[in-house]
Amino acid sequence: MPHVNGKSFLLQMKSCCCASQKLIREKEKALLASQTHFTEDEVEAFFELFRKLSSCLVDDGVISKEEFQLGLFGNSRKQTLLANRLFQLFDSKRDGAIDFEEFVRALSVFHPKAAQTEKAAFSFQLYDIWETGFIQRKEVKELFLALLDESDLLLTDETVEAIVDKTFNEADSKGDGKIDEEEWRHFTAQYPSLLQSVTLPHLLDVGTVYPSFTTV
Known part of the structure; x- marks a missing residue:
């Protein structure tokens, strides 16, 4: 996040x-x-x-x-x-x-x-760049790259791909190639540190x- x-x-x-x-x-x-x-x-x-x-x-x-x-x-x-x-x-x-x-x-x-559910809903909207009601892998990557651009952290392309793959695969519990709001809520509940920057x-x-x- x-x-x-x-x-x-x-x-x-x-x-x-x-x-x-x-x-x-x-x-x-x-x-x-x-x-x-x-x-x-x-x-x-x-x-x-x-x-x-x-x-x-x-x-x-x-x-x-x-x-x-x-x-x-x-x-x-x-x-x-x-x-x-x-x-x-x-x-x-x-x-x-x-x-x-x-x-x-x-x-x-x-x-x-603010409740974690509020923060999860806000972060879901942030990642849903195309506003389709789902988060797709490309959106996760684009926002992650935007975060890197704001920091001094340098990562190789391979490392970026590995992080994005792990994040998306774990969050996409239904395995349908997209993350809905329910999946995102469960994912952030499992990894609450993802919402630290929404506080x-x-x-x-x-x-x-x-x-x-x-x-x-």
């Missing part, structure tokens, strides 16, 4: 250019807190971080793909499969931008308190790492 540096992501959001101070509506804050793993204070803290990131390039109240990439990598022009897939999953409304509700709901999956421990520290963004 690709690794996202949660601390770096949050620090990048904090360091973006300043945006106008604007309080989230109490009703929306309460609703998001009730439907995610965040408290109302944490939702409000995220709103300030969201405003900073969404105004880094254009102050339009939503996060564009370039602003999202800036938050992830510190580079708004870096086009990668991993960045594109994460953006697509955050952009659940598929309108080409991430609004605040989408931002909080997607980050909630990465919360340490950002720093999300527990939103209220302490960024005290100036929380309500009193």
Whole structure:
């Protein structure tokens, strides 16, 4: 499972250019807190971080793909499969931008308190690059290569093929040449370390790492 540096992501959001101070509506804050793993204070803290990131390039109240990439990598022009897939999953409304509700709901999956089934479902969608409802071997390989591209790890073609083959063969328990969501859920339950990168421990520290963004 690709690794996202949660601390770096949050620090990048904090360091973006300043945006106008604007309080989230109490009703929306309460609703998001009730439907995610965040408290109302944490939702409000995220709103300030969201405003900073969404105004880094254009102050339009939503996060564009370039602003999202800036938050992830510190580079708004870096086009990668991993960045594109994460953006697509955050952009659940598929309108080409991430609004605040989408931002909080997607980050909630990465919360340490989120259930493993939530994390497994998210990682399944990440690997299902072609959005067919199944993961195919080529998709596993493409995302694995994208992960290697983001790291300093160098592997031979033979090693890559061996890892992909082992992963796919073990996950494809039905032996039909594709991995469905049930198979993926069982596979990640057997190897929970695969979901470690869908957990950002720093999300527990939103209220302490960024005290100036929380309500009193």
